[in-house]
Amino acid sequence: MRSSRRQFVLGTLGAATAFGPLRAFAADFPERPITFICPWPAGGTADTTMRALCVAAARTLGQTIVVENKPGAAGMLGLRQMAMAKPDGYTIGQIPVSVTRFSQLGSVQLDPLKAFTYIARTSGQTFGIAVAATAPWKTLKDFVAHAKGKPNGVTYGSAGIGGATHVGMEEFALAAGVEFNHIPFKGGSEALQALLGGHVDALADSSSWAPHVASGKLRLLATWGEQRTAEFKDVPTLKELGYNVVVDAPNGIGGPKGLEPAVAARLREAFKLAAVSPEFKAACARIDAPLMYLDGPDYEKYMAGMYRKETQLIERLKLKELMVKG
Template identity: 60%
Template sequence: MTTSPFNPKRRRLMLGAAGLAGTGLLPAAAALAQSYPNRPITFLCPWPAGGTADATMRVLTKEMARHLGQPVVFENRPGASGMIGSRAIAAAAPDGYTIGQIPISVTRFSQLGTVNFDPLKDFTYLARTSGQTFGIVVRSDAKYKTLADLVKDAKANPGRINYGSAGVAGATHVGMEEFCLAAGIRMNHVPYKGGAPALTDLLGGQLDVLVDSSSWAQYVETGKLRLLATWGAERPPRFKNAPTLKDAGYDVVVDAPNGVGAPAGLPPEVEARLRDALRKAVASAEFRQACEKIDAPVMYQDAADYRKFVLEQYVHEKRLIEKLNLKEQIKNG
């Protein structure tokens, strides 16, 4: 009698392996995830060097490296209001070796149709880390002593006052346009690739007004710039003498929390390692001191809560796009 070469047990093992391969759960992949990281990690910052997000994210990555046991290489990818760096994160391999800061404005740009990625599908959100203190500043020799002075001149000269922001449809641009709408004024927007070069031009006299996160803080304290208003719900401790927009009578509050993410499809074991490292890095004295230095409140959220926040922001941005007619603004330059 001839013995059949068919072995039911062998067949079951082969089918099981095929099923694991289809779900990406082969033992080799699991082992790779467990050994993560075994080489340097690249962290993409979508803003120029010298800005507030750059300053805090550099400290964050140093602290992450301590807990991950591998260098976290910091790389600036500025441009398009943070979207060039965000696109690079979305397009990277989901292996945990490319992560970065994802501006919350991805929820706006995706709905404006100016980016080719989906913020709800193309990222693994790891943690929200900190917020920002936005403000409207002018040079100390400017004729505007108060926000009311600026509003009065803008009403008398529609479109003649230049203000700089970190880019078209970014948080500072949209926030300023929301304020202008509330104040019944029109100003001329000058977009930059980040807050740092806009600050340089304000100091050099090429701009009338700057709207930015607190890159201006040291210059306000040394008397080179004047802070007309901040945009948060409350006055920051270091600048209690400057009103918020709400204090000045405008129902506008603007914040843009910093978050860290990776490409979609990150292995769960790798995601867990990164989330743990981020949680510890945000809790470190070094990161908190870096945030305090630029008046950036620590606003930690782990992955689940952060993703919920992103979804809520997506809905909010849909309403804001319609309210400010942003698609038409972008179309008209």
């Protein structure tokens, strides 16, 4: 009996020693700047909104959040780097929802249901199809009619193979009965420059095109949300034009799997406040991005649902074949 009691006391002391530093670490977190990996090029819509979000979250955390751009592979290169980081809360980043697709296509060796600690879903994106203001197509109907008469002859740029803009455009092409010639880039900003430079006929992107549409350099043929955007109320959605395609691809924040629960809670609190901050709201408003906040646990459930939906989409669009074609 005395021996059992002695073992219990020693075990209790051992547990206190083992977990004490973790609790102390969580209480003091963060003690130094945090690195935020944005898996897209600087200057794009995701980069702009994530930087505003990080400025606001840093205020709550009392430490600087340093944004590092790690573009490539439609957002998967930076995401993989974040997932492989030490799970101490000092490396976090944006999680593109397209990881639910790429993981099933085999282009990234990550299981999105097991690889991350989900912190917050923050905002959606306003996608659209834009062409040069000098292009002969005044409406989406004109654009589709031209494409039907010229299979694979109409080019469009996107942020990369298999990303939301590529898949959304191919889903639209399937619904419209046309075939486009896809030209992938490392990010939306590069695709935008290709359109402005006359190197592609159209651009499928989140609202990097917005200021250029407003200035008259580009023409917006359609947006991809459930409803028309606040800034471009005269532009119809794909859905109201008869194509049952809706794409909003919400952005989210996460860290590597295994974050100390208290650290994750601290980050969740900071990004919850950041999601309603004036600077983040202003950044989203500038690109017509809808606010779509979800706390970590609900965001994780959302991603699980998206994973199941992507399984069906991969089959319907024959995405594995599209990936091979490039």
